[in-house]
Amino acid sequence: MEPTEFATFQKDASLGLVKLVKTAKTLSSGDIAFNKSLDAEFSTVLDNTNTKVLGLINDLVRNATDGSDIKFENFEDADSVETRWSVISEVVDFLLEKADMCMDEYTGTVKRGIMQTTAAQSNYKSARTEKRAAEGRKAFNKSLHMAKPQLQFKKPLSPLDSGPHKPRLEKKPHAIKPLEDSLVPTIVDGREKYPHPYLEEISQYKFPDRVRKEAEPIQYKPFESTSAIFVDSSELLQEMVQELLKAEEIAVDLEHHDFRSYIGLVCLMQISTRNQDWIIDTLKLRDELEVLNEVFANPNIVKVFHGAFMDIIWLQRDLNVYVVGLFDTYDAARSLGFTGHSLAFLLKKYINFDADKSYQLADWRVRPLPQEMLDYARSDTHFLLYIYDNMRNELIGKNNAAEEDKIETVQNNSKETCLKTYDAEPYDSVNGSGSRGWLSILKHNAVNFTDEQFAVFKAVHAWRDRVAREEDDNPHFVMSKNHLLNFARQMPVDAAAALSVSNNPLLRSKLADLVSTIKEAKANPVPFSSVQHLLVTAGKYWSPQPKDAKKEGEEGLSIMPMLGAGDAGAKTEESQFWAGTFGGSRWEVKDLVTGVNDISLALPLPDLTATVLEGPDSCETQPPIRRADYIKDRGVKPETADIVVIKKLGGGRKRKLEDVAEDAQHDDDESDADTDSPSSQVGASAGVISGDVDKEDELETVQLSKLDKRAARKAERKRKKAEAKRRSAQGDDFQEDGGDDDEKKGEFQAFDYASAPSIINAKKESESKAFDGSKKYDGGPKGMRARRREKEGKSSTMRA
Structure with a gap:
């Protein structure tokens, strides 16, 4: 492919890949x-x-692994692709590495250039950033199933040994106190513990005097023009x-x-x-490196490390080497207040590397x-x-009599750091404590197990640790964290x-x-509660707090306030706003967390009084009353059987309180004037419900008896x-007939068929008139409003 065609190919390939992903989704x-x-x-x-x-995937992966150490077996089905996804990841890493190599060859950077190292501030290109050779790629992608070097050790450390670690020193160079003591x-x-x-x-120990004297930094030798001696x-x-x-200072690091x-x-x-630089094969010379104590324990030689916390422990555990006279550049960077403390930061700062x-x-x-x-x-x-030279000078330059001695710090x-010692960490199957305990997994993963799942989780975690110790493998190699959680969730039997x-x-x-362990654990569930x-105490706002009300030897847990009130004494036993009106502000969390009690309201509120809205004069003369006491002591209004009508069928009108009062007064007058009228009877029968209620209470609530009285008056x-x-109509007939009422009273009048309308040939009203839902029928409530039909042409809005 020509270079000019690559851009078009890349664009088409990207578009096709996007379409493929969208279709698949x-x-x-x-x-x-x-x-x-x-x-x-x-x-x-x-x-x-x-x-x-699936065949295409197998062909692609097989072709991609050509020229590599990756052993690939065909995927049998879609599930095998998911379970063996690590193979895909390894292949992709290999392809990216191969692409990186091709890009280096294309750009011409694959050949190593001569670095200018005469000036301290020259911009160096690290040898590690250059092209990895074929043997480098093989080492980087080396199979994890190689023979274990620890099997060849003469004095290996057993992972099954949970006892205290005893130093294996045969002699103690530069000793002040004898080895036996x-x-x-x-x-x-x-x-x-030893x-x-x-x-x-x-x-x-104290630093030699030369460490406290400012001196010109000694320039290092060019990296490319020097080489390391491989000690094996x-x-x-x-x-x-x-x-x-013979040296006064040495720099040390471990892999x-x-x-x-x-x-x-x-x-x-x-x-x-x-x-000079040396690289020591600690796997081959592991049992012989105790001789380094002649140098590492020598107080006259400054040992310069960066971040030596774990290096010190590894030297003790594997090589039986102890350090006296450490200068940690990590501690120096912190003492100087640098924004970064890593070795990469220091290399960039002092060497532009x-x-x-x-x-x-x-x-x-x-x-x-x-x-x-290498x-x-x-x-x-x-x-x-x-x-080290540059940082030592800066520490000396920032020393101040009024402040701390930074060299001393x-x-x-x-x-x-030097006084740290290695000790084998026992496995805690009960509480899950320790860096490799099951509790750390629960604290860093949001899980909510059932009792059976929790029992399986603990059992499989203990099984993983036991197998890892027996095989001398990392527990994560035996079973990853995700697989461990999946075993607990699915509980395969x-x-x-x-x-x-x-x-x-x-x-x-x-x-x-493993299956037997899961079955046994599933049959013996452990309460997750x-x-x-323990998980709650790992949270940000929880901390163990002793409670006076607890029995001796027990501990309670309390929530630290989230609003910045760090003083736990600010918590109150009851709300100062509601007091005990609603049973107190304390709430129980027994269902949520076993053993966590007495969680109190952490924000105190000022006392509120019942007279807070009154004038200043009344507030001065009356003592303040707590709102809670006011609510507690206030008289309770007696309950009545009154029924309040929310809405009347067919609608109603809003009435003011003054109109209600006038109607009530008018009802009383009518009831006194005419006790025999139907309205009075209805009002009396409805008034039984209301009972003996004060006038003020009657004006506050519109009662059913009042509504019935008004309805009765209207009907009357x-x-x-x-x-x-009717009487006026009868009076008119009497006048036309000459008042002969007695004669008309018993006279029979025949039906006039000639003038009566036809019934057989009568035109039905329903045939000519359709039902109109917007009109009122049979005395019922009014229907929906008639909708105006849209005519053809422009709408009313557009015509306007």
Whole structure:
């Protein structure tokens, strides 16, 4: 492909990939399984497509792994793609690495150039950022199933040993206190523990006087024009020790591996002086490196580390080496108040060197080590002494008699780091404590197990730790955290179900034991509520607080306020606003957290009085009354059986309070004047409901008896009007007939058929007149408002 055609190809490929992803998402959003069950043809087409896609995936992965150490076996089905997704990830990493190599070749940066190292502020290109050679890529992608180096150790540390770690020193160079007196065990927190063998020497240590004197930084030698000596034999080791004893300062760093080891192991040590770099094969010389105590325990030699906290422990555990006279550049960076404290930050600040951590997580057990990895390791210490010189001068320059001695601060912090000791951490199956306990997983993952799931979680976690110790592997290699949680959620009780959760080769070899463990745990559930209080205490606003009301030896938990009130004494036993009106402001959380009681309102409120809205004069003369007491002591209005009409059928009108009062007064007058009238009778019968209520209460609520009285009066007025109309009509007939009422009273009048309308041929009104829902029929409520039909043409809005 021509370079000019690549841009077009890239654009078309990107567009096609976007369309493919969109189509795949659209298909996956539908109920494919349901459609397969309905349509046999669709099911057949889908199965054929799946087979074709799976074949394409196998072909692509197989072709991509050509030229690599990745061993690939075809995916059997879609589920195997998901369970073996780590293979896809490894292949993608290899392809990206290959693409990086091709880009370097294309741009011409694959050849190493000569770096100018004469000036301190030259912009260096690290050897680690250059192209990795073929052997480097092989080491980076090395299979994790290589032979374990710890099997060849003469004195290996057993992961099954949970007892105290005893230093294996055979002699103690530069001792102030003899070795025999330094290894007397003591009891600490109920466990036997051996003291630091150089405790006395480190406690009395002080930096040499030259450290407190400002001096010109000594320029390091060019990285490219120098090389490191790889120490892998006893002869080279002795030669290196003799050279180190001549130095005043040395820079030290370690490379560690812990993914295929339960305890971990130091794989490499880098040591640099002003003139030479050494790289020591600590796997091969592990049992011989105690001789380094001649240098590392020498108080006249300053040992410069960066972030030595774990390095100190690893040296003790694996190599039986102890450090006296540490200068930690990490502590110096903190004392100087730098914005960054990492080694990469210091390299950029003092050398303008861009550190590359590409090999930081590489498998350092690989032998032989490729040159790129050796360069990576050497650069960590090659520049460190020059950084030490600059930081020492800055610490001296910032010393002030009125303030702390920064050199002294770095010395004290470095001494504390040196006094750290290694101790084997026992597994706590009950409480799950420790860095590898099950409690740390629950604290960092939002899970809500049932009792059975929690029992399975604890059992599988303990099984994982036991297998990891037996196999001397990292627990995460035996079973990842996600697989552990999935085992707890799904609780598989057969081999097929367990393999669907994790297809780890190590698990397959111990599958029967794992399934048996799950079955036993599932049959013996453990209450998940028993640990919820431990999870709550890990939260941001919870802390253990002793309660006076608790029995001796018990502890309660209380919530720290979220509004910044750090004083726990600000909590009240009851609300100062509501007091005990609603049973207090305290609430129980027994259902939420077992053992957590007495959670109180953490925000105190001022007392509110019942006379807060009165004038200032009345407030001065009357003592303040708490609102809670006012509510508690206030008289309760007697309940009545009055019925309040919310809305009357057919609508009604709003009436003011004055009209209601006038109607009530008018009702009383009418009832006194005419007790025999129907309105009075209705009012009397309805008034029984209201009872003896005060006039003020009658004006506050419109009662049913009043409504009935008004309705009765209205009906009475209509009746009187109808009666008057009837009488007036009778009076007119009497006048036309000459008043002969007695003759008309009993006379029979015949029906006039001639003038009567036809019934048979009568035109039905319903045939000519359609029903109108907007009109009122049979005395019922009015219907909906008639809707005006839209005419053709422009609407009313548009015409306007």
